[in-house]
Amino acid sequence: xxxxxDTQPTPVETATEPIETQDPSSDPTxxxxxxxxxxxxxxxILKTKKAIGxxxxxxxxxxxxxxxxxIPDIAAFSRRTGHEIVQQREGDGEYTFWLRRTK
Amino acid sequence: xxxxxxxxxMALIASQGTLDWAYPPFILASTxxxxxxxxxxxxxxxxxxxxxxxxxxxxxxxxxxxxPMKMPFGPEGFQKFSWPIPNxxxxxxxxxxxxxxxxxxETFEKKGVATIEELREACxxxxxxxxxxxxxxDVFGFDQKDFIAAAELGGAATFLEFAADADITLFI
Numbered sequence: 001x002x003x004x005x006d007t008q009p010t011p012v013e014t015a016t017e018p019i020e021t022q023d024p025s026s027d028p029t030x031x032x033x034x035x036x037x038x039x040x041x042x043x044x045i046l047k048t049k050k051a052i053g054x055x056x057x058x059x060x061x062x063x064x065x066x067x068x069x070x071i072p073d074i075a076a077f078s079r080r081t082g083h084e085i086v087q088q089r090e091g092d093g094e095y096t097f098w099l100r101r102t103k
Numbered sequence: 104x105x106x107x108x109x110x111x112x113m114a115l116i117a118s119q120g121t122l123d124w125a126y127p128p129f130i131l132a133s134t135x136x137x138x139x140x141x142x143x144x145x146x147x148x149x150x151x152x153x154x155x156x157x158x159x160x161x162x163x164x165x166x167x168x169x170x171p172m173k174m175p176f177g178p179e180g181f182q183k184f185s186w187p188i189p190n191x192x193x194x195x196x197x198x199x200x201x202x203x204x205x206x207x208x209e210t211f212e213k214k215g216v217a218t219i220e221e222l223r224e225a226c227x228x229x230x231x232x233x234x235x236x237x238x239x240x241d242v243f244g245f246d247q248k249d250f251i252a253a254a255e256l257g258g259a260a261t262f263l264e265f266a267a268d269a270d271i272t273l274f275i
Contacts, residue, residue, distance in 0.1 A: 049137035
């Protein structure tokens with residue numbers, strides 16, 4: 001018998017945890033809005049990537065999607081590209097994200 | 104970051120030319136580029152026609168028992184039903200392939216999936232290298248003028264030079 005192997009995945013550290021808030025009055029003001037409602041993988045990622053290139057560093061992109069896969073996918077996009085998810089919300093079959101362009 | 108110090112690099116080989124098999128390389132390539140990866144796709148054998156100006160990719164349900172045959176219209180239960188169409192029908196009924204192709208295209212559109220043309224365009228916009236296999240072009244008698252301008256002619260060495268430093272390499 002070999003030694004038991006610890007199969008727990010190493011937790012991935014994110015720069016900052018996105019804030020989940022239901023209070024729309026504190027929403028950051030976006031410089032660009034991307035509507036991906038009704039779109040499927042990988043369109044929300046492709047549209048987000050294209051749109052984030054049109055705003056200045058530090059500005060906010062607002063994304064609304066209906067694809068449940070956009071939750072893990074936007075998180076992966078954020079980790080790979082460094083653009084930060086500053087806020088996200090879920091409800092009525094819609095997933096909304098506020099992303100800050102960081103570079 | 105890649106092992107070679109540059110951006111993460113992905114090298115794909117697209118060897119299949121049916122509509123269903125056209126999706127994986129174009130989805131992965133366009134998404135990889137969106138994730139700041141450096142991407143090249145080598146289109147060889149039956150994958151080569153995916154770089155033609157006029158995309159004619161079809162699905163081939165015949166001898167593809169895993170393909171669900173579903174209708175893109177009607178009530179939800181009807182749409183979810185998978186039609187048991189035996190091979191002796193899908194193989195001999197004239198136009199069955201065109202029928203299945205238009206069904207798949209309609210279903211994909213309704214589900215908000217991008218078309219192959221859109222994904223290919225996204226690849227071109229994000230500087231994905233689209234390498235067209237020169238040998239396949241000669242063997243199958245294709246004419247370079249029928250291919251998109253973004254297609255770069257090359258052979259195995261052109262692809263392997265890029266793939267040698269790749270972090271991800273997939274044969275599709």
